[in-house]
Amino acid sequence: MSELREECGVVGVFSPRETYEIGRTVYYGLYSLQHRGQESCGIVVNDDGVFASHKDLGLVNDVFNNSTLDELGVGSLAVGHVRYGTTGKNERANAQPIVVNHIKGSMAVAHNGNIVNSGDLRRELELEGSIFQTTSDTEVIAYLITKERLRTDCIENAINAAMHRLKGAYSLCVMSPNKLIAVRDDRGFRPLCYGLTEDGRYVVASESCALDAVGAKFVRDIEPGEIVIFNHDGIRSIKDHCNKNPKSICIFEYIYFARPDSKIDGISVHRARVEAGRALAIDYPVDADIVIGVPDSGLDAAVGYARESGIPYGMGFVKNKYIGRTFIAPGQAQREKLVNIKLNVIEETVRGKRVVMIDDSIVRGTTSRNIVEKLRHAGAKEVHLMLTAPPFVDECYYGTDVSDKSQLIAANHTVDEICTLIGCDSIGFLKMERLHEMIGTAPNVGYCDACFGGEYPAGRATTGKFKFETKLSESKKKEN
The missing domain is CATH 3.60.20.10 (Aminohydrolase, N-terminal nucleophile (Ntn) domain)
Structure with a gap:
């Protein structure tokens, strides 16, 4: 999540x-x-x-x-x-x-x-x-x-x-x-x-x-x-x-933001996510019994992983559709509470099985750890986490609220350390060189991947995206 x-x-x-x-x-x-x-x-x-x-x-x-x-x-x-x-x-x-x-x-x-x-x-x-x-x-x-x-x-x-x-x-x-x-x-x-x-x-x-x-x-x-x-x-x-x-559409529109039934610049979001799942199956083969996706953005990619790997696809979670996306909660504690009431594991799907779980990304890692724990509690023997995005290692200044680097788990830990912190048996991030395959372009053409360590096409915020409101508050205090 x-x-x-x-x-x-x-x-x-x-x-x-x-x-x-x-x-x-x-x-x-x-x-x-x-x-x-x-x-x-x-x-x-x-x-x-x-x-x-x-x-x-x-x-x-x-x-x-x-x-x-x-x-x-x-x-x-x-x-x-x-x-x-x-x-x-x-x-x-x-x-x-x-x-x-x-x-x-x-x-x-x-x-x-x-x-x-x-x-x-x-x-x-x-x-x-x-x-x-x-x-x-x-x-x-x-x-x-x-x-x-x-x-x-x-x-x-x-x-x-x-x-x-x-x-x-x-x-x-x-x-x-x-x-x-x-x-x-x-x-x-x-x-x-x-x-x-x-x-x-x-x-x-x-x-x-x-x-x-x-x-x-x-x-x-x-x-x-x-x-x-x-x-x-x-x-x-x-x-x-x-x-x-050059065109620089945010690649995360295809990974997470857009609805799968949308087409963006002529490219099906559903197809892009299926391709990401297929790429993960090729790059991170796992001996497992079932492939599940975290609703909603992980479902299409889970289908792609299952098709490519030959591992059966299963419905691993029930989502409470009356609760909005988890990221809208104002604080981490609230986000974790919302995960508990938003997602519930289907125990019959995962009990006693080696599970490949497909999700879109990891930012801080706390939500992913929560979901892995829920799978373990439901009886999963192994949990292999696959992400349809590369690791977040830098800020975004173009409308995606990626936190400063101190809050990004991938900017401060190795892949093995992330795996240990989250509690999964293995972890796989989509490789940077696979991004263009998602949307059918030549390498490094037509999308922005700055938050994954790429170049900032329009530069960084001149005043500091996360400091602007602080400066406003300080200014008001001085006036008073």
């Missing part, structure tokens, strides 16, 4: 006619992206330039009901967001979409990713008079676009200009009084795509599974660096930032 956190999921809808259903369309899209963020959520509906918004802490079905959706009213444009913040505190003020009202009209922004130079940009904007209401880097993006909007004739040109200043990962849904705009950073760290419903509504979403949920047919992925504008005049694309840098 992973202890990782990923920032967000975004949804945007443009309808050729006003409808009360537009808020519900976004709702269903967000519901299908709940796995991407379980801290807070929000929807903004646009009725001829008048924005109605509702957002709060909690899951989609807790924050919204028939009454709150009705209150959003009628509209032809809407954007929505599910959040697990990698910058900014867990506060209602940091829930998205962020709405900015300025002299040229309102704007709503929903963001997935992480801006590595947000601290520098925020300082610059504050010195120019901007007053921030949140600690999220999304507000930095919104203010930067607003600043450029005052100098340009249309919002897409403002976004185009702002992109020259932004460094890092950002997939955006931006809504103006009469346009829906989809934006992806020039390296394509985070996914973004759009589709079309039978009644002519365009839907933008972080993953293709959200298009399926609202009855939209997938059209295509937004290209890295592309700005796509949807309005009553049709669809336009600005590609001034395309092909400036």
Whole structure:
């Protein structure tokens, strides 16, 4: 079970006619992206330039009901967001979409990713008079676009200009009084795509599974660096930032974050995970009786391992589907408690057997140790842990909340030491050279593997990702 956190999921809808259903369309899209963020959520509906918004802490079905959706009213444009913040505190003020009202009209922004130079940009904007209401880097993006909007004739040109200043990962849904705009950073760290419903509504979403949920047919992925504008005049694309840098999609989208029924940049997430499992079986052959996967991201890889090894696949765990992903808990003790009520071992599957258990990754190792202990308690003779990710040895600055190196078990221990600490009989990490096989590319082409010891395509955070809020707190103390 992973202890990782990923920032967000975004949804945007443009309808050729006003409808009360537009808020519900976004709702269903967000519901299908709940796995991407379980801290807070929000929807903004646009009725001829008048924005109605509702957002709060909690899951989609807790924050919204028939009454709150009705209150959003009628509209032809809407954007929505599910959040697990990698910058900014867990506060209602940091829930998205962020709405900015300025002299040229309102704007709503929903963001997935992480801006590595947000601290520098925020300082610059504050010195120019901007007053921030949140600690999220999304507000930095919104203010930067607003600043450029005052100098340009249309919002897409403002976004185009702002992109020259932004460094890092950002997939955006931006809504103006009469346009829906989809934006992806020039390296394509985070996914973004759009589709079309039978009644002519365009839907933008972080993953293709959200298009399926609202009855939209997938059209295509937004290209890295592309700005796509949807309005009553049709669809336009600005590609001034395309092909400036090599594509660097986060490889962990395929390993863990995305739903297996999604396709990202034309690649099936399910197939990628099956390939990872197959590679593990080749590189780490084990004499065992059963292969099991840790729900959900380990299941597809377990199928791949079983197929390649010839060892039978079995259902080893029952998952309580009413509990969110374990990484959303605010502290380690709480995460461990959630594992106990979220996963239960099927004793009949593992008792007296040599078990190969497939999971996605290890961060601190405490959750993995908990699961191994549960298998031992259920009677497993041996437990061989296989991970579909290489060891985490460094931080991530692009929207995956990988802790600083002092908290990473693989950065401070050898593989043998990790095996002993977790209590398994053997352990195997996916080899770095196997990553490209997952997604069918040439070696080291098209993905970011910085947290596994690779290069940082867009550099590291200029202010220190984990120190930014501390600096803000210290500044406030001095003012007081």
